[in-house]
Amino acid sequence: MVGSGLMGAGIAEVSARSGLDVVVSEVSEQAAEAGRARITKSLDRAVGRGKLAEADRDAALGRLRFTTELAELADRQLVIEAIAENEQLKTGVFAELDRVLTDPDAILASNTSSIPIAKLAAATSRPAQVIGVHFFNPVPVLKLVELVPSLVTSEETVRRAAEFATDGLGKQTIRAQDRSGFVVNALLVPYLLSAVRMFESGVAAAEDIDNGMVLGCAHPMGPLALADLVGLDTLKAIADSMYGEYKEQLYAAPPLLQRMVDAGHYGKKSGRGFYEYSS
Numbered sequence: 001m002v003g004s005g006l007m008g009a010g011i012a013e014v015s016a017r018s019g020l021d022v023v024v025s026e027v028s029e030q031a032a033e034a035g036r037a038r039i040t041k042s043l044d045r046a047v048g049r050g051k052l053a054e055a056d057r058d059a060a061l062g063r064l065r066f067t068t069e070l071a072e073l074a075d076r077q078l079v080i081e082a083i084a085e086n087e088q089l090k091t092g093v094f095a096e097l098d099r100v101l102t103d104p105d106a107i108l109a110s111n112t113s114s115i116p117i118a119k120l121a122a123a124t125s126r127p128a129q130v131i132g133v134h135f136f137n138p139v140p141v142l143k144l145v146e147l148v149p150s151l152v153t154s155e156e157t158v159r160r161a162a163e164f165a166t167d168g169l170g171k172q173t174i175r176a177q178d179r180s181g182f183v184v185n186a187l188l189v190p191y192l193l194s195a196v197r198m199f200e201s202g203v204a205a206a207e208d209i210d211n212g213m214v215l216g217c218a219h220p221m222g223p224l225a226l227a228d229l230v231g232l233d234t235l236k237a238i239a240d241s242m243y244g245e246y247k248e249q250l251y252a253a254p255p256l257l258q259r260m261v262d263a264g265h266y267g268k269k270s271g272r273g274f275y276e277y278s279s
């Protein structure tokens with residue numbers, strides 16, 4: 001794994017619980033510690049709920065190693081990048097991974113939800129082995145993985161990535177073309193942005209918008225609570241990428257979303273978004 005934020009930690013946790021040997025690369029000791037703490041907390045929660053034996057938690061933790069050197073991923077067969085939704089940062093990571101990975105068959109995957117896989121592939125000397133492998137938050141709970149080959153990804157890479165997600169992790173896959181947002185976010189993000197616009201224009205209170213969709217449509221959570229869960233900074237970054245790709249108004253981030261991100265109100269992860277969260 002490259003990155004152990006909300007998504008990276010979830011993917012690393014699920015991989016280690018599935019018996020895989022995982023190395024997690026982070027930018028600093030502090031970020032690595034935060035990633036380890038996030039994974040440990042989630043595993044402890046599973047133990048607390050009686051879903052995981054203590055011995056299995058300890059075994060999973062034993063399969064996870066943290067580093068601040070990308071070069072320590074050199075012997076990996078599959079690397080999944082899950083850093084911030086920023087094209088420049090991601091292409092930099094892909095170029096460096098391409099330099100350090102020693103296995104000529106290694107797959108380079110990205111958990112991006114909106115940045116073209118073709119652009120990441122172009123940063124490497126092995127574009128046929130670059131693929132989008134997109135998970136959903138919370139990763140331990142949600143079954144889906146979107147597989148996103150670019151125009152130059154080989155079918156063998158798609159097959160191996162699918163095998164990793166299904167046989168390896170017990171997930172289910174859908175396949176999508178390399179278009180910003182793929183299937184799920186192309187439908188979900190306009191919905192979340194519409195809810196922000198509705199709130200901004202004063203049609204209803206946040207709780208009423210969310211209760212409307214929970215009680216009226218049986219969604220597990222309302223759109224503003226879901227935006228807080230995804231992270232308002234992440235939602236904004238995804239919306240910006242999608243707007244850049246399609247130039248359609250339904251992907252344009254409303255001013256309120258921008259202001260909340262400017263204010264550091266990122267949602268659940270920062271303690272404040274449309275709702276307030278205690279630590």
Ligand code: 3HC
Nearest residue numbers: 042049113135136137138140141142185188220221226230
């Ligand atoms: N880690 C592990 N397990 C978790 C968890 C977590 N972070 N959060 C919840 N769970 C488990 C609980 O242990 C519980 O399992 P159990 O019933 O077997 O004991 C089950 O999920 C239900 O949890 P809770 O009772 O605590 O809470 P809820 O019933 O309210 O469910 C939820 C919480 C799972 C977050 C649910 O509301 C949900 O699925 N919401 C929708 C989430 C969603 O749409 N995610 C997609 C976001 S889009 C995305 O990720 C793509 C990206 O590119 C933006």
